[in-house]
Amino acid sequence: MPAGIARRDGVLHVDDVPLPAIAAGAGTATYVYSASVIRERVARLTAALDGVPHRVHYSLKANANGAILRVLREAGCGVDVVSGGELHRALHAGFTGRDIVFGGVGKTQRELKEALDAGVKLINVESDSELRLLAALAAARGVVAPVGLRINPEVDVENAHHYIATGEKGHKFGIGLPDALRVGREALAMPSIRLVAVDMHVGSQLHSFEAYREGMSRLVELARTLRADGAPIEYLDAGGGLPVPYGDEEEPDVAAYGAIVRQATAALGGVELLVEHGRYLVAASGSLLTRVLYRKESGHKTYVICDAGMTELIRPSHYDAYHQIDAVGDVPGRMTADVVGPVCETGDFLGLDREIPAVGPGDLLVVHTVGAYGVAMASRYNARPLAAEVLVDGSRWAVVTAREQYADLLRHEVASPQWQEA
Numbered sequence: 148m149p150a151g152i153a154r155r156d157g158v159l160h161v162d163d164v165p166l167p168a169i170a171a172g173a174g175t176a177t178y179v180y181s182a183s184v185i186r187e188r189v190a191r192l193t194a195a196l197d198g199v200p201h202r203v204h205y206s207l208k209a210n211a212n213g214a215i216l217r218v219l220r221e222a223g224c225g226v227d228v229v230s231g232g233e234l235h236r237a238l239h240a241g242f243t244g245r246d247i248v249f250g251g252v253g254k255t256q257r258e259l260k261e262a263l264d265a266g267v268k269l270i271n272v273e274s275d276s277e278l279r280l281l282a283a284l285a286a287a288r289g290v291v292a293p294v295g296l297r298i299n300p301e302v303d304v305e306n307a308h309h310y311i312a313t314g315e316k317g318h319k320f321g322i323g324l325p326d327a328l329r330v331g332r333e334a335l336a337m338p339s340i341r342l343v344a345v346d347m348h349v350g351s352q353l354h355s356f357e358a359y360r361e362g363m364s365r366l367v368e369l370a371r372t373l374r375a376d377g378a379p380i381e382y383l384d385a386g387g388g389l390p391v392p393y394g395d396e397e398e399p400d401v402a403a404y405g406a407i408v409r410q411a412t413a414a415l416g417g418v419e420l421l422v423e424h425g426r427y428l429v430a431a432s433g434s435l436l437t438r439v440l441y442r443k444e445s446g447h448k449t450y451v452i453c454d455a456g457m458t459e460l461i462r463p464s465h466y467d468a469y470h471q472i473d474a475v476g477d478v479p480g481r482m483t484a485d486v487v488g489p490v491c492e493t494g495d496f497l498g499l500d501r502e503i504p505a506v507g508p509g510d511l512l513v514v515h516t517v518g519a520y521g522v523a524m525a526s527r528y529n530a531r532p533l534a535a536e537v538l539v540d541g542s543r544w545a546v547v548t549a550r551e552q553y554a555d556l557l558r559h560e561v562a563s564p565q566w567q568e569a
């Protein structure tokens with residue numbers, strides 16, 4: 148059973164809250180997060196980095212829920228954002244410029260201006276054309292932009308789905324290794340740019356840390372050369388990517404990961420290590436609570452049709468991701484079934500060919516380890532309002548995102564369009 152979840156008196160609890168109480172109070176489908184699991188993850192990661200100056204920046208893209216952001220802020224984290232919207236959410240949750248690293252492969256002019264206005268700690272640029280645009284925007288504002296170069300260290304990663312590997316040769320992310328020095332030297336000649344960091348993010352859900360070792364050593368070498376050329380390098384940004392077990396895999400050896408990035412930081416010296424983890428910090432904290440609508444047999448298969456599907460959790464169909472599924476109550480008997488949603492797509496499933504308790508209509512199911520890239524990737528396909536979100540803290544729980552209503556689906560629709568002549 149994932150951390151924070153336990154069966155007591157035959158009923159699954161998140162921390163000390165029985166899930167049927169949440170289903171009764173907030174309805175289904177609902178995302179349920181455990182604050183204590185998030186705090187415990189931050190503590191574990193922070194301990195692994197102890198020994199060198201460091202800051203854990205939470206990667207907002209994994210889950211930008213404001214209540215989760217507040218838990219992370221109170222636990223001492225900064226954030227890593229990749230859009231103006233994420234920057235807005237971070238500021239709204241109480242983070243200040245000094246807490247924020249702004250990354251992303253395609254920042255717009257507006258987003259770069261917003262990053263400058265917020266006084267962010269670091270803007271990680273991913274191309275020479277972005278660097279030139281940022282230099283012009285900073286000069287026009289009379290400020291000096293703190294810049295990191297996101298490098299594509301061109302390392303092979305293991306065990307990442309190919310959609311979430313980002314640091315191999317030819318990927319769209321970062322500045323290719325052979326061009327890094329040239330772009331760095333260009334930055335050094337720009338009066339409105341202060342080249343303070345080198346950065347990489349080699350992928351997500353990385354089970355082997357070899358890519359970190361190799362990538363970090365390339366990053367350190369580049370930082371040394373840039374320093375020799377006069378760059379005031381203050382930060383070494385190692386990105387995110389720590390994995391979580393979704394099935395019966397082992398928990399990652401965070402201490403071993405920490406040793407790799409600490410060693411690189413110490414080898415360079417005089418820098419603060421930044422990490423940008425998303426999944427590791429929040430995935431295990433989240434459960435998706437869903438009610439079974441129907442059970443039916445078709446073509447020798449049993450289908451369990453739930454009120455959550457790919458609109459709430461797209462990871463199974465998008466990444467072939469596996470998530471454990473459990474009955475919330477003590478349901479007798481077992482069966483093999485496809486656990487699917489109500490969306491009009493054959494690709495709408497939460498789990499295929501699963502051996503699960505023999506649930507039927509009205510029973511509650513829980514899908515585990517969905518705190519990262521769950522609600523963050525949700526959609527309103529089939530005009531389905533977005534699910535509610537609940538935070539549990541010990542024996543207390545609260546709705547932190549209200550369930551959308553039908554009216555929300557029409558909120559931005561223009562009832563009387565103002566036609567303009569071309």
Ligand SMILES: Cc1ncc(COP(=O)(O)O)c(C=O)c1O
Nearest residue numbers: 206348351387388423424425426
């Ligand atoms: C630049 C950057 N940093 C950090 C992350 C977070 O990755 P993870 O959630 O695997 O830690 C991502 C994920 O795509 C990313 O693109």
